[in-house]
Amino acid sequence: MWNSCPESFGYRTLFVGAQSLIASLTQFHQEGRLEEKLKKLAQYKLLIIDESYISVDRLWVTLFFQSIFRRYEKVLMVLTSNQSYAHWGEIFGDPIIASAILDRILHHATTVNIKGESYRLKE
Secondary structure, three states: OEEEEEEEOOEEEEEEEHHHHHHHHHHHHHOOOHHHHHHHHHOOOEEEEEOOOOOOOHHHHHHHHHHHHHHOOOOEEEEEOOOOHHHHHHHHOOHHHHHHHHHHHHOOOOOOOOOOOOOOOOO
């Protein structure tokens, strides 16, 4: 799911599901055009990634890390997740890479932990 908003809070914004983001990065990687896609993503001053449920492989983790690394300390990012940071090593299949990703995501970050019943389950 890609939802480009010309202006959100005064910033050029992209809202994307993690699976969709990585599928696109994978396609560009396979076509030898990954750098082009990473530059295009860098044009958004605010990137919102909805983690939802993700299944990962080594290429996925590498591409996700590259997309985070390119944005690190340059532009804004919001990441939503159902998983606590303690479980990211399991999700990414490698605690060292998960730690590197979290290091960049959490540096200068504010974490908002919302507890309670999902509003989706109430319907």
